[in-house]
Structures are given as structure tokens and as C-alpha cells.
Amino acid sequence: CRCCAGSRRHSSILYSILRSEERAASPAGQGPRRGQASRGCPCGSRRRVALRSPQVACKAASAVLVKTLRFVQNVPCFQELPLDEQLLLVRSCWAPLLVLGLAQDRVHLETVESAEPSMLQRILTTRRQGEQSPPRGPAPGRPHHGSGGGGPHLPSAGEIQAIKGFLAKCWSLDISTKEYAYLKGTVLFNPDLPGLQCTQYIEGLQREAQQALNEHVRLIHRGDEARFAKLNVVLSLLRSINANVIAELFFRPIIGAVNMDDMLLEMLCAKL
Secondary structure, eight states, X not given: OGGGOSSOXXXXXXXXXXXXXXXXXXXXXXXXXXXXXXXXXXXXXXXXXXXXXXXXXXXXXXXXXXXXXXXXHTOHHHHTSOHHHHHHHHHHHHXXXXXXXXXXXXXXXXXXXXXXXXXXHHHHHHHHHXXXXXXXXXXXXXXXXXXXXXXXXXXXXXXXXXXXXXXXXXXXXXXXXXXXXXHHHHHHOOTTOTTOSOHHHHHHHHHHHHHHHXXXXXXXXXXXXXXXXXXXXXXXXXXXXXXXXXXXXHTHHHHSSOOXXXXXXXXXXXXX
């Protein structure tokens, strides 16, 4: 394929599209608030929580997803990849890119505890459902966590705290538009995914994004020699973000049972 050709475009292609993020005005929003991390009894992190204002938060997350995929579509190097490679990359990184976008737009998450039935109640309810009719499984490809009739799976307090902790980390670093763009490029071009054919090309693009980030930090933050390492810590925190949790938290409340693969394919092929 073209992407694996020996004569690859100059790195300025990636640089230019990543720099274009700087021209976009960052939406004003609420800054970070100190969350109350659950300490002490470990069962506290397993409590189920829901968004306090799901319509508001889900609308904001949907807008961020559209902007994220528009950003991806506007990267010429990404467009040179075959469609199946593009889809494989997007399927693997849409959640980390979305959370980065939430941090960039300073979308604050307010949650409330949700009363869930006890273990005995769930067992009895599942048994009754099994006696009445066979349980319906999740649609193919749809994110699914729990059991019992395919109902909504509310994220745990620990899962939400991981997202809030990531947002707070980004806000504490006051990450710039350019830095967010280079971080997104690093996340997008992941050469370690099984099934990729153009691994060397994608690895080169990821390296370019990291080099661009390092050069930018050295130029703008000359007095902060640890900033590049701090930004890479941000990338490592993304590994604790579960894509299924993001789908259940932000998209199920407004569009119900969601097949993210189908939705991503439709959005990727559309002109956003």
C-alpha cells in the first residue's frame, strides 16, 4: 500500500495538521474541582455512580467525539492509510482521544451515587427472568460489562475516579492546544495493535508526534525540564481508562444500547 512506500512524506505534514489545533479557540469551561477520592474501605470504589446531569454531560461528550474524529480525518498521514487500518486505529483509541478532548474542553463530571439492588436481589431477579424467557445477550460488538438481562451497567466510583483523576492531572499541567494535539497524535498512531499491516509507517508517525511534543516543550517551557516527562505520565494514565465505561457513561443514557464499532465506522466515513 502507499503508506508503506519507501519515500514517505516529510514530517512537516504531521506537524502542520497538529499545529492547526492551535488556531482553534479552546472553549471556556469550568476548571478542575477537588474530587473526594474514596479512601479506607475498598468497597467504596465499587459503589455504582451515575452522571448528575446526563443530558448535559452526554451532549458535551458527543460534541467532543465529533471534534475528535474531525481532527483525525484532517490528518493527511492518517488518510493515506487503508480504510481497515484507519478503523482499527480509531476503534482502539477513540476513548483515550475522547477523554483528552474532555480535558481540553474542560468538561467537568458531576456524579451521584446510584442505589443498586443487593446481590440476593440480583440473583432472584435473574432467576425469575430465566424462568420467564431466555435472557437476551448484548448486540454483537456492543460494549457490555455486567450480567442479568443486558441492562445498563453503571460505572463504579473507582472507574469514575480514574477519569476524574486524569482530567485533574491535565488541568494541573495547564496543557496547551499544541501539546494536546501532539498527545493525540501519539495516541492515534499506535503501532502495537494486532492486525496492523503498516506498522513501520505508523510507528514513524508516532515518533514524529513525540519528537514534535519534545521540541515544543523545550522551546516554550525552557525552565521546566520535567514537563515532557509529566506529559508522558498523562499518556500512561490513559491506560486506566476503560472504553466500555466511557461508552456506558456518555452514550448509553442518550442513545441506549450502542454499538460503538458501527457508530465509529459511520462517523469516520462521514464528512464531519
